[in-house]
Amino acid sequence: QVQLVESGGGLVQPGGSLRLSCAASGNIFSINTMAWHRQAPGKPRELVAAITSGGTTTYEDSMKGRFTISRDNAKNMVYLQMNSLQPEDTAVYYCGFGNVWGQGTQVTVSS
Numbered sequence: 001q002v003q004l005v006e007s008g009g010g011l012v013q014p015g016g017s018l019r020l021s022c023a024a025s026g027n028i029f030s031i032n033t034m035a036w037h038r039q040a041p042g043k044p045r046e047l048v049a050a051i052t053s054g055g056t057t058t059y060e061d062s063m064k065g066r067f068t069i070s071r072d073n074a075k076n077m078v079y080l081q082m083n084s085l086q087p088e089d090t091a092v093y094y095c096g097f098g099n100v101w102g103q104g105t106q107v108t109v110s111s
Contacts (some may be wrong), residue, residue: 001022002025002028003024004101005024005025005100005102006021006078007021008021009105009106010108011086012107012109013110016085017081017082017083019079020080020107022034022078024076024078029073032052032097033052033097034078035048035049035050035092036048036069036093037096037101038091038093039091039094039110043091046060050056053071053073055071067083080095085107086109087109090109093105095108
């Protein structure tokens, strides 16, 4: 079974940027949709963005224009470029598909 490991989180000031990476232990070429979700303290997990094997992307409304999801099937990687980060973006970010998810990476936006 494919395992996923997220990285790239950290502390960033408001207005800053981060690039999250998701490394898969196996081939993701056949996985139709890969997604990033996030969960802030006391809140339910929510979809951030998703990308199909053909490159079609979907974003939660508040992330449109700020976040960009991409995937590199040859490298078994999924990325999330996050710009113009705001304190409300603080959360643990998870990469996954179906019922398979990584352990998450913490993103904290604070001055």
